[in-house]
Amino acid sequence: MSPFVFDKASILERLGGDEExxxxxxxxxxxxxxxxxxxxxxxxxxxxxxxQREAHTIKALLATFSDNAGAELAQTLELRAKTGELADAPARVDVLLARVAEVADVLRRLSVG
Amino acid sequence: MHKVLIIDDSEINLTLIRALVIKLGECEPVLFDNPVKALEWCRSNEPDLVIVDYMMPEMDGLRFIAGFRALHGRTEIPVLMITANDQKDVRYEALLGGANDFLTKPIDRIEFSARVRNMLALRTGQKFLADRAAHLANEVAERTREIRDRERELIYRISRAAEFRDPETGAHIQRMAHYSEIIARGLDLDAATCNLILRAAPMHDVGKIGIRDHILLKPGRLTPQEFEIMKQHATLGYELLKDSGSEILQAGAEIALAHHEKYDGSGYPRGLKGSAIPLFGRIVAVADVFDALTSERPYKKAWSLDDAMRFLEDGRGSHFDPLCVEAFLAGWEDVLEVRQRFRDEEVPVI
Structure with missing residues (x-):
């Protein structure tokens, strides 16, 4: 999966250019x-x-910051939980958590800097 | 100020939506992270717009909307449901369940603002129409009241017109109308009927307008032929008032025709007997005779109350309907009050 690229322009566009x-x-x-x-x-x-619900929440969080790849991971997990395909769920959760940590890192650096 | 109810279990979404709503201006956001509590709030509060997330624990957006729509007076309030793009089936279900429109996640400010503004415009329109409907209803009630007041006034004046040509006075028609109402109440008639007889009884002698002066105003005793002509005032009054669209005038027609009937069938003009005499006629007969007896006339002194009361008692079953006499006597306190209120020299308007 490609690394998270912080795309402020796209996020801001969705927020109507509102920095606040x-x-x-x-x-x-x-x-x-x-x-x-x-x-x-x-x-x-x-x-x-x-x-399913927790994956859904994470999906919304990542989508808010235009992380389409991360949101897709969360959505796949959400859908598989919905259909009861749970065999690979722990592995998928690990990947998703790593992605969230990555996004958080980027945002943290941004907010500190 | 629009009250915008926002329900989302995710705090970040609540914060975002709240910020966006405030940016729209003229909006007061009310936030809930728990749909059950939000629904409870809706029982006693009326939002102008509801923005509700679909996926929440305890109660999802669809169930919230169903619960919200089931509340009294909440069927028209706009509801926006927030769903992800891929939840097409949920959207269809929400539309059927009463959502007005959707917001997609992640929320886009331009889309959000446009949809929320549309919903608030819808709400403003609804409120305007509701206010207008209420305003019009008030207006109609007010005008109806004015017309009814005017109808009463006209009836009173028409009734006075007949009395002007008669030794009887304006106070007489007031008193006998109130006596009639006392009897109606004593007979347990409903409030509207009691009011109807109060308004209609003054017209009982309106047919006297059609009786020539030399008979109507004759100081001495009428000859049998003259009395036959005098008796026509009952039918004349009926002819004058019948077929009116007004309930009061219709009642007046019935009273004019029937108020000289006697319970044993010896009255006029139709010689009706007992319950064949319309009830209003039986009631007014008691009220009218009592007031005539207890009033002074150029040709007679006023009877004492005791004598008049005895006359009514003696006339039970012959002249009068016994139940009407009973009702009248049972309301004696009120009768005295009416006598006190409407004296011959002064005539307050009904």
Whole structure:
């Protein structure tokens, strides 16, 4: 998978060019990312519906920052959880978590800098 | 200020939507991360727009919309549901379940603003129409009241016109109308009927307009032929008022025709007996005779209340419907109050 490229122009375009909302979104993402990852990890031991929902949440988070590749990973996991194909779920969760961590890193550097 | 209810279990989405809604201006966002609590809030609060996420734990967007639409007065309020692009089946279901439109995730500000503005414009239109409908209903009620007041006034004035040609006074028609109402209440007639007889009874003698002065105003006793002519006032009054579209005038026609009938069939003009006499006629007969007896006339002194009461009692079953006499006597306190209120020298308007 290609590395996450931070495409501020595309994100801003979706937010109507509003820097203020953009900054707010980055802050929210960083604030919640650990909790979201924790929930996704725990969902592996729960019902498929829970895993489906947590994957869905992550999908929305990544899509907010125009990470199409990451959002696609989350969506695949979400759909497989929905149809009950859970054999490779732990592996998929690991990949997704790594991707979220990568995005978070980029955003963190950005917000510090 | 538009109240915009936003329901999403993801905090980042709540924050984003809230920020976007505030940027639109004229909007007050109300946030819930729990759809069950949001639905509870909707029981006592009326949002102008609902923005609800589809996928939430406990209650998904579809179930929220179903619950929301089931609340009283919430069928028209616009609802936007947030879904991902790939959830086509969910969108169809939401449309059938009462969503007005959709927002796609990730949220795009241009699309978001346009759709929210459209929904709020729809809401503004709805409210305008509702206000206008309420305003018109008020207006109609007000005009109807004015017309009814004018109808009452005209009836009173027509009734006075007949009385002007008669030794009887304006106060007489007021008193006998109120006595009639007292009897109607005593007979347990409903409030609308009691009011109807109060408004219609003053017309009982309106047919006297058609009786020539030398008979109507004759100071002495009428000859049998003259009395036959005098009796025509009942039918004349009926002819004058019948076939009216007004409920009050219709009642007036019935009263004019029937108020000289006697319970034993010896009255006029039709010689009806007992319950064949219209009830309003039986009621007004008691009220009219009582007031005539207890009023002073150029040709007679006023009877005492006791004598008049005895006359009514003696006339039970012959002249009068016994139930009407009973109802009248049962309302004696009110009768005295009416006598006090409408004296012959002063005539307050009904």
């Amino acid at each position: 909302i953009f900054v707010m979104m980055v802050d929210m993402f960083l604030q919640d990312v650990d909790r979201n990852c924790q929930s996704l990890r725990e969902a592996l031991g729960d019902e498929a519906a829970v895993l």
